[in-house]
Amino acid sequence: MQAVKNLAHDFARLFFPHQCAGCGSDLLNRESPLCARCLHALPVTNFHQYSGNPVEQCFSGRLPLVSAASYCYFTRHTMMQELLHAFKYKGRKEIGLLLGRMMGTALRDSGRFNGIDMLVPVPLHAGKEKKRGYNQSVLLCQGMSEVLGLPVIDQALVRRSFTETQTHKNRIERWQNMQGQFKLLKPELIEGRHLLLVDDVITTGATLEACGRVLLEAEGVRLSVAALAYADN
Numbered sequence: 078m079q080a081v082k083n084l085a086h087d088f089a090r091l092f093f094p095h096q097c098a099g100c101g102s103d104l105l106n107r108e109s110p111l112c113a114r115c116l117h118a119l120p121v122t123n124f125h126q127y128s129g130n131p132v133e134q135c136f137s138g139r140l141p142l143v144s145a146a147s148y149c150y151f152t153r154h155t156m157m158q159e160l161l162h163a164f165k166y167k168g169r170k171e172i173g174l175l176l177g178r179m180m181g182t183a184l185r186d187s188g189r190f191n192g193i194d195m196l197v198p199v200p201l202h203a204g205k206e207k208k209r210g211y212n213q214s215v216l217l218c219q220g221m222s223e224v225l226g227l228p229v230i231d232q233a234l235v236r237r238s239f240t241e242t243q244t245h246k247n248r249i250e251r252w253q254n255m256q257g258q259f260k261l262l263k264p265e266l267i268e269g270r271h272l273l274l275v276d277d278v279i280t281t282g283a284t285l286e287a288c289g290r291v292l293l294e295a296e297g298v299r300l301s302v303a304a305l306a307y308a309d310n
Contacts, residue, residue, distance in 0.1 A: 098163050098172055099156045110171045111160075119179075120150040120157055122307060125187040132307055135282045140289045143271065143299050144189050147307035148180045151278055157306060161277060165213045173213055176305055177220020184273075185225055190301060194270040195230045196221055199288050200259070202236040217305055218275050227273075233266045234259055234291060259291045269297035279304045 097105050099115030109116075124130035125146040132145040151157050164172035184190040198214035206212050218229040237258050272292060276285055289300050 098160060098169060110169065110175055115156060118156065120152075120155070121183075122147055122150055124148075124307070125183045125189060125303075128189070131309065132279060132302065132304070135279065136286065136289075136302065139282065140286050140302075141293070141300070142289075143192075143301045145302040146184070146187075146189075147279055147304040148176070148183055149306045151306035151308040161306065164216065165277065166209070168210065170211060170216055173216030174220040174223075177217040177222075178224050179220075180217065180303060180305060181221035181224030184221070184303060190273065190303075192271050193225070193227060193273045193301060195228050195267070195272055196225070197230050197234060197267070197272050197274050197288075197292065199274065199276040199284060200231065200234050200236045213277050214275050217277065221275065221303075230266055230272075233261065233263045233295075234288060235262050236260075259288050261291050261294055264295040267292065267295050267298055271299040271301065273301045273303055276302075276304045278306045278308060280308045 095105065095107060096103050097112040097115055098110045099118070100112060102112050102114070105112035122130075124132055125148070128144070130146060132147050133142065136142055136145060149157055151161070160172055160176070163169040164176075196218040198212060198218045201209070201212045201214075212231070215229065215231055218231075221227070222229050237260055274285060274289055274292065279285060285302055285304070289302065292298055293300060
């Protein structure tokens with residue numbers, strides 16, 4: 078039976094080739110969206126391994142955090158940008174799930190994120206999520222959850238309005254664009270818990286700061302932050 082399945086899979090690849098999302102090669106595991114070479118080439122920061130890293134410095138004096146990290150660096154016109162674009166806008170959910178599992182493994186093995194109770198993805202506005210079909214931060218959390226065994230809580234926090242894209246805004250404009258955009262809907266879900274707030278990219282930290290401040294309104298909440306990528310400005 079397995080031989081028949083393998084034959085059917087190989088036949089299907091003649092018409093629908095399974096290609097690496099990073100380089101386009103078809104020399105990759107059928108279960109993975111990335112080949113071994115691209116996995117090895119990911120620009121891993123290792124921020125999860127030490128305190129006082131650039132992500133923690135980014136939020137110093139802005140948001141009281143237990144720990145913070147990003148898994149990779151983000152730079153334009155690189156494989157990392159292509160992967161982010163593919164899983165955010167082109168429906169390549171499997172990329173987000175894979176990278177989420179890799180993030181979860183790194184955080185678990187570092188020992189610096191012990192004691193997390195639940196994963197909280199940065200919410201999209203309902204209209205944008207409906208249009209896109211999913212929330213990329215939820216996908217990252219789902220991948221992380223597979224490794225960490227933690228629940229994903231996406232009902233506690235909501236986005237009030239459909240904000241303009243942050244891409245072409247400067248630091249102050251990004252901060253202003255995020256003010257009052259998030260609302261704590263079900264504080265009872267997170268009271269007294271240590272939360273890991275998860276997003277795809279940290280640029281100025283404005284979005285995560287705005288989310289974090291609202292989450293900390295719930296009684297007894299402690300907060301850590303993790304992102305897939307960090308744009309070093």
